[in-house]
Amino acid sequence: MRGRPGGSWRTWLAPGSWTLYAVGLLPAVWTFHLAITDQLGADPLKTLERSLGLWALRFLVAGLAITPLRRMGGPNLIRWRRMIGLLAFVYALLHVTVYVWLDQGLDAGLIWKDIVKRPYITVGLLSFLILIALAATSNATMIRRLGAAAWQRLHRLVYVAAAAAALHFIMLVKAWPLEPFVYAAIIAGLLLYRAGYRRRRPSSP
Protein backbone atom coordinates (compact mmCIF):
# COMPACT_ATOMS: atom_id res chain seq x y z
CA MET A 1 0.00 0.00 0.00
CA ARG A 2 3.00 2.26 -0.46
CA GLY A 3 2.09 5.58 -1.98
CA ARG A 4 3.42 9.08 -1.92
CA PRO A 5 3.33 10.39 1.69
CA GLY A 6 1.00 13.36 1.79
CA GLY A 7 -1.59 11.74 -0.48
CA SER A 8 -5.16 11.53 0.76
CA TRP A 9 -8.32 9.47 0.51
CA ARG A 10 -8.93 11.49 -2.64
CA THR A 11 -5.85 9.82 -4.18
CA TRP A 12 -7.82 6.58 -4.06
CA LEU A 13 -10.65 8.23 -5.94
CA ALA A 14 -8.61 10.37 -8.36
CA PRO A 15 -9.81 10.68 -11.97
CA GLY A 16 -9.18 7.39 -13.70
CA SER A 17 -9.04 5.44 -10.45
CA TRP A 18 -12.58 4.12 -10.87
CA THR A 19 -11.49 2.57 -14.14
CA LEU A 20 -8.56 0.87 -12.43
CA TYR A 21 -10.78 -0.40 -9.59
CA ALA A 22 -13.42 -1.60 -12.09
CA VAL A 23 -10.83 -3.43 -14.21
CA GLY A 24 -9.01 -4.71 -11.12
CA LEU A 25 -12.20 -6.14 -9.65
CA LEU A 26 -13.27 -7.85 -12.88
CA PRO A 27 -11.51 -11.16 -12.01
CA ALA A 28 -13.40 -11.24 -8.68
CA VAL A 29 -16.76 -10.48 -10.33
CA TRP A 30 -16.09 -13.11 -13.01
CA THR A 31 -14.99 -15.78 -10.51
CA PHE A 32 -17.99 -15.15 -8.24
CA HIS A 33 -20.22 -15.29 -11.34
CA LEU A 34 -18.72 -18.68 -12.27
CA ALA A 35 -19.16 -19.86 -8.67
CA ILE A 36 -22.82 -18.80 -8.49
CA THR A 37 -23.59 -20.36 -11.88
CA ASP A 38 -21.86 -23.59 -10.88
CA GLN A 39 -19.09 -23.37 -13.48
CA LEU A 40 -16.06 -23.73 -11.21
CA GLY A 41 -15.53 -27.45 -11.63
CA ALA A 42 -15.55 -30.30 -9.16
CA ASP A 43 -14.45 -28.28 -6.12
CA PRO A 44 -15.88 -24.78 -6.64
CA LEU A 45 -15.09 -23.59 -3.12
CA LYS A 46 -11.37 -24.39 -3.42
CA THR A 47 -11.23 -22.92 -6.92
CA LEU A 48 -12.86 -19.69 -5.71
CA GLU A 49 -10.60 -19.51 -2.65
CA ARG A 50 -7.46 -20.16 -4.70
CA SER A 51 -8.36 -17.75 -7.47
CA LEU A 52 -8.89 -14.87 -4.99
CA GLY A 53 -5.60 -15.69 -3.20
CA LEU A 54 -3.74 -15.76 -6.48
CA TRP A 55 -5.11 -12.36 -7.54
CA ALA A 56 -4.13 -10.91 -4.14
CA LEU A 57 -0.57 -12.11 -4.76
CA ARG A 58 -0.55 -10.80 -8.34
CA PHE A 59 -1.63 -7.30 -7.27
CA LEU A 60 0.89 -7.35 -4.44
CA VAL A 61 3.70 -8.17 -6.88
CA ALA A 62 2.40 -5.59 -9.40
CA GLY A 63 2.46 -2.90 -6.68
CA LEU A 64 6.02 -3.82 -5.71
CA ALA A 65 7.20 -3.69 -9.32
CA ILE A 66 6.06 -0.10 -9.95
CA THR A 67 9.03 1.76 -8.42
CA PRO A 68 11.75 -0.49 -9.94
CA LEU A 69 10.01 -0.20 -13.30
CA ARG A 70 10.20 3.59 -13.17
CA ARG A 71 13.82 3.55 -11.94
CA MET A 72 14.81 1.31 -14.82
CA GLY A 73 13.38 3.82 -17.29
CA GLY A 74 9.94 2.22 -17.68
CA PRO A 75 6.57 4.00 -17.43
CA ASN A 76 5.82 6.07 -14.35
CA LEU A 77 2.86 4.35 -12.71
CA ILE A 78 3.50 5.68 -9.20
CA ARG A 79 0.08 7.35 -8.98
CA TRP A 80 -1.54 3.92 -9.34
CA ARG A 81 0.60 2.18 -6.71
CA ARG A 82 -1.63 2.86 -3.73
CA MET A 83 -4.73 1.73 -5.64
CA ILE A 84 -3.02 -1.46 -6.77
CA GLY A 85 -2.02 -2.07 -3.14
CA LEU A 86 -5.61 -1.55 -2.10
CA LEU A 87 -6.77 -4.03 -4.73
CA ALA A 88 -4.29 -6.56 -3.32
CA PHE A 89 -5.83 -6.01 0.12
CA VAL A 90 -9.40 -6.34 -1.18
CA TYR A 91 -8.55 -9.66 -2.87
CA ALA A 92 -6.78 -10.91 0.28
CA LEU A 93 -9.85 -9.90 2.31
CA LEU A 94 -12.18 -11.75 -0.08
CA HIS A 95 -9.84 -14.77 -0.02
CA VAL A 96 -9.81 -14.88 3.79
CA THR A 97 -13.58 -14.24 3.95
CA VAL A 98 -14.21 -17.24 1.68
CA TYR A 99 -11.92 -19.31 3.90
CA VAL A 100 -13.48 -18.19 7.21
CA TRP A 101 -17.08 -18.21 6.06
CA LEU A 102 -17.57 -20.76 3.28
CA ASP A 103 -14.65 -23.10 4.00
CA GLN A 104 -14.66 -23.14 7.81
CA GLY A 105 -18.33 -22.20 8.37
CA LEU A 106 -17.33 -19.35 10.76
CA ASP A 107 -16.24 -21.99 13.29
CA ALA A 108 -13.64 -20.18 15.45
CA GLY A 109 -12.44 -23.47 16.96
CA LEU A 110 -11.79 -25.01 13.54
CA ILE A 111 -10.04 -21.86 12.30
CA TRP A 112 -7.80 -21.69 15.39
CA LYS A 113 -6.91 -25.37 14.97
CA ASP A 114 -5.96 -24.67 11.35
CA ILE A 115 -3.81 -21.66 12.32
CA VAL A 116 -1.95 -23.69 14.94
CA LYS A 117 -1.67 -26.97 13.00
CA ARG A 118 -1.04 -25.82 9.44
CA PRO A 119 2.05 -23.66 9.06
CA TYR A 120 0.90 -22.42 5.64
CA ILE A 121 -2.20 -20.93 7.28
CA THR A 122 -0.05 -19.28 9.99
CA VAL A 123 2.18 -17.75 7.31
CA GLY A 124 -0.88 -16.60 5.30
CA LEU A 125 -2.25 -14.99 8.45
CA LEU A 126 1.02 -13.10 8.96
CA SER A 127 0.80 -11.75 5.42
CA PHE A 128 -2.86 -10.80 5.91
CA LEU A 129 -2.23 -8.99 9.22
CA ILE A 130 0.49 -6.91 7.57
CA LEU A 131 -1.83 -6.07 4.67
CA ILE A 132 -4.49 -4.91 7.17
CA ALA A 133 -1.94 -2.63 8.88
CA LEU A 134 -0.81 -1.20 5.54
CA ALA A 135 -4.36 -0.65 4.24
CA ALA A 136 -5.40 0.98 7.53
CA THR A 137 -2.50 3.44 7.37
CA SER A 138 -2.75 4.29 3.67
CA ASN A 139 -4.43 7.64 4.19
CA ALA A 140 -3.33 11.19 4.84
CA THR A 141 -4.47 11.21 8.49
CA MET A 142 -2.35 8.18 9.39
CA ILE A 143 0.63 9.47 7.42
CA ARG A 144 0.42 12.73 9.42
CA ARG A 145 -0.01 10.90 12.73
CA LEU A 146 2.87 8.48 12.17
CA GLY A 147 5.21 10.96 10.48
CA ALA A 148 6.64 10.29 7.02
CA ALA A 149 9.72 8.38 8.25
CA ALA A 150 7.80 5.96 10.53
CA TRP A 151 5.12 5.55 7.88
CA GLN A 152 7.74 4.61 5.30
CA ARG A 153 9.38 2.15 7.69
CA LEU A 154 5.99 0.53 8.36
CA HIS A 155 5.18 0.30 4.65
CA ARG A 156 8.44 -1.49 3.93
CA LEU A 157 6.64 -4.44 5.53
CA VAL A 158 4.91 -4.87 2.18
CA TYR A 159 7.99 -6.94 1.21
CA VAL A 160 7.44 -9.20 4.24
CA ALA A 161 3.74 -9.52 3.32
CA ALA A 162 4.63 -10.47 -0.27
CA ALA A 163 7.35 -12.93 0.81
CA ALA A 164 4.97 -14.50 3.35
CA ALA A 165 2.23 -14.79 0.70
CA ALA A 166 4.66 -16.50 -1.72
CA LEU A 167 5.83 -18.83 1.05
CA HIS A 168 2.18 -19.56 1.95
CA PHE A 169 1.65 -20.57 -1.70
CA ILE A 170 4.80 -22.75 -1.81
CA MET A 171 3.91 -24.48 1.46
CA LEU A 172 0.42 -25.47 0.40
CA VAL A 173 1.19 -26.96 -2.99
CA LYS A 174 1.81 -30.61 -3.35
CA ALA A 175 4.56 -31.77 -5.70
CA TRP A 176 6.66 -28.99 -7.27
CA PRO A 177 4.62 -26.83 -9.65
CA LEU A 178 6.53 -23.91 -11.16
CA GLU A 179 4.01 -21.15 -10.43
CA PRO A 180 4.63 -20.46 -6.70
CA PHE A 181 8.39 -20.47 -7.28
CA VAL A 182 8.02 -17.96 -10.11
CA TYR A 183 6.22 -15.57 -7.72
CA ALA A 184 8.85 -16.18 -5.01
CA ALA A 185 11.66 -15.50 -7.52
CA ILE A 186 10.05 -12.25 -8.73
CA ILE A 187 9.61 -11.04 -5.13
CA ALA A 188 13.21 -12.01 -4.26
CA GLY A 189 14.42 -10.16 -7.40
CA LEU A 190 12.44 -7.03 -6.46
CA LEU A 191 13.83 -7.15 -2.90
CA LEU A 192 17.40 -7.55 -4.14
CA TYR A 193 16.92 -4.70 -6.60
CA ARG A 194 15.65 -2.46 -3.82
CA ALA A 195 18.51 -3.43 -1.48
CA GLY A 196 21.05 -2.69 -4.24
CA TYR A 197 19.41 0.65 -5.00
CA ARG A 198 19.46 1.68 -1.34
CA ARG A 199 23.14 0.76 -1.05
CA ARG A 200 23.94 3.01 -4.00
CA ARG A 201 21.65 5.80 -2.73
CA PRO A 202 21.35 5.51 1.08
CA SER A 203 19.01 8.54 1.28
CA SER A 204 16.32 6.86 -0.85
CA PRO A 205 13.13 5.80 0.99
Ligand code: HEM
Ligand atom coordinates in the same frame (compact mmCIF):
# COMPACT_ATOMS: atom_id res chain seq x y z
C1 HEM B 1 -5.57 -15.56 7.26
C2 HEM B 1 -4.91 -15.58 6.12
C3 HEM B 1 -5.04 -16.65 5.07
C4 HEM B 1 -5.65 -17.87 5.09
C5 HEM B 1 -6.40 -18.50 6.24
C6 HEM B 1 -5.48 -18.46 3.79
C7 HEM B 1 -5.96 -19.69 3.41
C8 HEM B 1 -5.76 -20.29 2.20
C9 HEM B 1 -6.30 -21.57 1.81
C10 HEM B 1 -7.17 -22.46 2.68
C11 HEM B 1 -5.86 -21.82 0.55
C12 HEM B 1 -6.22 -23.03 -0.32
C13 HEM B 1 -5.45 -24.21 0.11
C14 HEM B 1 -5.78 -25.44 -0.71
O1 HEM B 1 -5.68 -25.41 -1.93
O2 HEM B 1 -6.18 -26.43 -0.09
C15 HEM B 1 -5.04 -20.71 0.15
C16 HEM B 1 -4.39 -20.60 -1.04
C17 HEM B 1 -3.71 -19.49 -1.45
N1 HEM B 1 -3.58 -18.31 -0.77
FE1 HEM B 1 -4.16 -17.96 1.10
N2 HEM B 1 -4.76 -17.60 3.00
C18 HEM B 1 -4.48 -16.47 3.75
C19 HEM B 1 -3.82 -15.35 3.32
C20 HEM B 1 -3.35 -15.15 2.06
C21 HEM B 1 -2.79 -13.92 1.56
C22 HEM B 1 -2.65 -12.65 2.39
C23 HEM B 1 -2.44 -14.15 0.27
C24 HEM B 1 -1.84 -13.22 -0.75
C25 HEM B 1 -1.55 -11.97 -0.55
C26 HEM B 1 -2.78 -15.52 -0.05
C27 HEM B 1 -2.54 -16.13 -1.26
C28 HEM B 1 -2.86 -17.44 -1.55
C29 HEM B 1 -2.47 -18.10 -2.77
C30 HEM B 1 -1.63 -17.49 -3.89
C31 HEM B 1 -3.00 -19.40 -2.72
C32 HEM B 1 -2.84 -20.50 -3.75
C33 HEM B 1 -3.62 -20.27 -4.97
C34 HEM B 1 -3.50 -21.43 -5.95
O3 HEM B 1 -3.45 -22.59 -5.52
O4 HEM B 1 -3.50 -21.14 -7.15
N3 HEM B 1 -3.35 -16.09 1.05
N4 HEM B 1 -5.00 -19.80 1.17
